[in-house]
Amino acid sequence: xxxxxxxxxAQPRDWWARKPYLGYTLRELTGAGVALYGGILLAxxxxxxxxxxxxxxxxxxxxxxxxxxxxxxxxxxxxxxVVTWFQxxxxxxxxxxxxxxxxxxxxxxxxxxxxxxLCSVALxxxxxxxxxxx
Amino acid sequence: xxxxxVPKRSMSPVFWLMFGAGGMLSALFGPxxxxxxxxxxxxxxxxxxxxxxYGHALRFAQNPLGKLVVLAVIALFFWHGAERIFLTLKDxxxxxxxxxxxxxxxxxxxxxxxxxxxxxxxxx
Numbered sequence: 001x002x003x004x005x006x007x008x009x010a011q012p013r014d015w016w017a018r019k020p021y022l023g024y025t026l027r028e029l030t031g032a033g034v035a036l037y038g039g040i041l042l043a044x045x046x047x048x049x050x051x052x053x054x055x056x057x058x059x060x061x062x063x064x065x066x067x068x069x070x071x072x073x074x075x076x077x078x079x080x081x082v083v084t085w086f087q088x089x090x091x092x093x094x095x096x097x098x099x100x101x102x103x104x105x106x107x108x109x110x111x112x113x114x115x116x117x118l119c120s121v122a123l124x125x126x127x128x129x130x131x132x133x134x
Numbered sequence: 135x136x137x138x139x140v141p142k143r144s145m146s147p148v149f150w151l152m153f154g155a156g157g158m159l160s161a162l163f164g165p166x167x168x169x170x171x172x173x174x175x176x177x178x179x180x181x182x183x184x185x186x187x188y189g190h191a192l193r194f195a196q197n198p199l200g201k202l203v204v205l206a207v208i209a210l211f212f213w214h215g216a217e218r219i220f221l222t223l224k225d226x227x228x229x230x231x232x233x234x235x236x237x238x239x240x241x242x243x244x245x246x247x248x249x250x251x252x253x254x255x256x257x258x
Contacts (some may be wrong), residue, residue, distance in 0.1 A: 120164075134182070
């Protein structure tokens with residue numbers, strides 16, 4: 001028998017739903033939202049391959065109140081993903097040095113979120129502009 | 135001197151790469167995509183209604199660049215979600231690792247192949 005009896009701290013099974021870890025769990029759950037949106041797009045692609053009737057069915061689902069509710073929820077999840085993604089990014093990369101000074105992590109987060117906002121706004125503006133001009 | 139054993143290669147950098155690519159793609163364009171396909175197109179807000187009809191969608195999916203966009207968005211979003219769900223379930227000790235891998239990476243792999251097959255079926 002081993003003499004070694006290390007102390008193992010008890011961990012409740014629902015640790016992930018408790019306070020210091022809840023933020024982590026919510027951040028990781030955004031991945032499920034991102035995948036679910038991919039699934040909606042895949043459903044659209046399946047109905048597109050099946051033909052016009054199936055695609056109309058998909059479109060009428062998209063116009064339903066349930067779908068709008070789902071997409072508003074997914075949008076909130078996606079925005080939380082954007083914020084947490086750029087909160088995590090500075091921690092996963094080498095320290096950035098500019099002008100002999102460490103760039104603070106918060107600055108990188110703000111820059112990342114601003115870049116994301118710019119990209120999303122640009123894409124919407126592009127689609128609206130193409131629609132208006134065509 | 136005995137030769138050192140060759141270290142076992144891990145597959146995790148591959149999954150990590152796809153997780154990162156999907157995370158960045160969704161962070162940059164995800165909100166716009168959801169607003170466009172889920173809210174503006176179905177309600178006809180700001181975009182012509184015909185943008186969402188069968189002919190337009192078909193031509194988008196037939197265009198090689200359109201195919202690439204569809205594949206990148208769908209597949210990378212799945213791989214991003216798969217990595218996050220896998221690591222979280224692993225931390226929750228929700229089950230045996232091979233089972234968890236199959237339920238996350240496995241599903242993402244199957245759905246990626248399905249997307250690829252559908253894009254080929256739709257043709258050029």
